[in-house]
Amino acid sequence: MGRIEFLNVYKRYPSGFEALRDLSLVFEEGSMTFLTGHSGAGKTTCLKLLLCLDNPTHGQILVNGVNVSRLSARRLPHYRQNLGAVFQDHKLLAARSVFDNVALPLRVSHMREREMRRRVSAALNRVGLLERESLLPMQLSTGEQQRVGIARALVSRPKILLADEPTGNLDPELSQDIMALFQGFNEVGATVIVASHDRALIESLDNPVVELSHGMRVR
């Protein structure tokens, strides 16, 4: 699982706002692509559709040839367990420790305790937060919180990693650190899509860029 195709995708919200218009895209397996554009261009909508949190009004979204917007409620959880997602607001559970936050996807998939501990420790080690596993998210800096979010996205070793403005609240140096983590993950074969409007960051890296404007591809 890793090749992603948007085929003539339209998305119109009940308010009448047209977030995507006849969008056709291909993200090759093992690629790392930036999805950019102004606010409201349709970046987050693309990720929402990929996470099956919403359905396209028209068109198909294929992941390895499977139209994921038609997945049954029974198959959806398994599909999502094979995706990693990172968000600008981290979406960490404030009352749970760093360890528990990172372990959440594994608990959801009923992984055995010993294997889960091993995987969580490995993921935290990878983002440099192994020593802070017992802390609560609020005891961490913003950059550290984002790294916890990344560890949670990586812990289940997904084939696809989606990131929605992952460096939105971070300074340039921390943003580069975060991107280095994504690149490292991409190098081991995962397909990575990073939605960002940080042009400086995008231009500093040598990755393919898809630019959206008013729901259409312009680059």
Added chain:
Amino acid sequence: MARDVVAFISTRTGASLLVWLLVGIALALPAGLMLLQANLSRLTADWGGGRPSVSVYMKLGAPNAAELAAQLERRVDVEAVALTTQDEALAEFTAYTGLGDALIGLARNPLPASLRVTFAADAHADALAAVAAAMREAEGVADVVVERTWLARVNAISRLASALGWVLGALFGVGAVLVTATSVRLAIDARLDELKVMKLVGASDAQLRRPFLYFGALYGAGGGLVAAMLVSLGLIVLEAPLLDLLGSFDQTLALVGFDAVFVATLVGFGSALGMAGAVVAVRQRLAGLDVM
């Protein structure tokens, strides 16, 4: 997961106690009425099988009591006819009252022979009226007493209690469902962020729903226990006046129905109602959960 549910309830002790009390009150009233109905039914069953009867009092010295008894026994709607002769009536009077000596001085036995007619279980009310009318017309009959008034009243009260129990059970059942639904909805709201993240990382709808179903079931089961306690408290309060009432009918108090099965049924029913409330809340709250 069970640990999570218990932990959540323990952080909201006051609210949880209130929910248990509300559900308990909602279940206690219909349960109490059902218990009352069960005991009234038993009462009427003990007092003549719950069936009306007709007592026929003969004129003094009337010779045809046995003949009338035989005539009545031939009816298909009559189950039994008990003939009490004048001598037997005197013997019973003496045995019950100890005043037999007072009657010895009289020239003749003043107590009449009588027939007690018990009707078949499926006998129609018209049969009762027909027998009473026929006996009033019969030769040698002094009086006919249809002994159905108090039984009919007790039966009517029993039926009313049963109907009220069902109506109140339905109304308060809906109330209990709504109370638990509201409580579960509050619990969902308190954990909304966690649910959104769980959905994002691949939790199934069943995984999201399950703790709240347990939660509702626990609220309902607790409510059932409180209802059992309230009914028990009600029985303690009502025991003395009930003893007085039943004593006036030469009966003793032997309440049936309030046992382990009754308590288990209340807890189970409460638990089912609580779970139904949780299903309502979960469907409403989690259906359109916007996680991004």
